[in-house]
Amino acid sequence: MVTVFAGIAYLYFSRNVPIKRIVLPISLLAAAGLALTMLSSASKGHPPWFFVCILFVSLLATYRGVVFCSSCGQTVRGSFLRPAEFCPSCGARTQR
Numbered sequence: 001m002v003t004v005f006a007g008i009a010y011l012y013f014s015r016n017v018p019i020k021r022i023v024l025p026i027s028l029l030a031a032a033g034l035a036l037t038m039l040s041s042a043s044k045g046h047p048p049w050f051f052v053c054i055l056f057v058s059l060l061a062t063y064r065g066v067v068f069c070s071s072c073g074q075t076v077r078g079s080f081l082r083p084a085e086f087c088p089s090c091g092a093r094t095q096r
């Protein structure tokens, strides 16, 4: 739980792109683990498979949609199919 919030907070407040590249998948995985734990306890150990699929797909979409600005290090959340191409804060091209 703490890992998820710390990770997301770090992504929003830090400008350190190399570290954010590591923090992003870790906090996404932690969020997935948390959601799976809640799902399986809510369903007494048998989470419905479609919920697990939706969870997996939305995590993947989040991961694909997030880019970091190469110039100022801002975390930019775009959509799944079209990640933001330019940084909203400094206007530079974003990179993964």
Ligand SMILES: [Zn+2]
Residues within 6 Å of the ligand: 069, 070, 071, 072, 073, 074, 087, 088, 089, 090, 091, 092
């Ligand atoms: Zn920028």
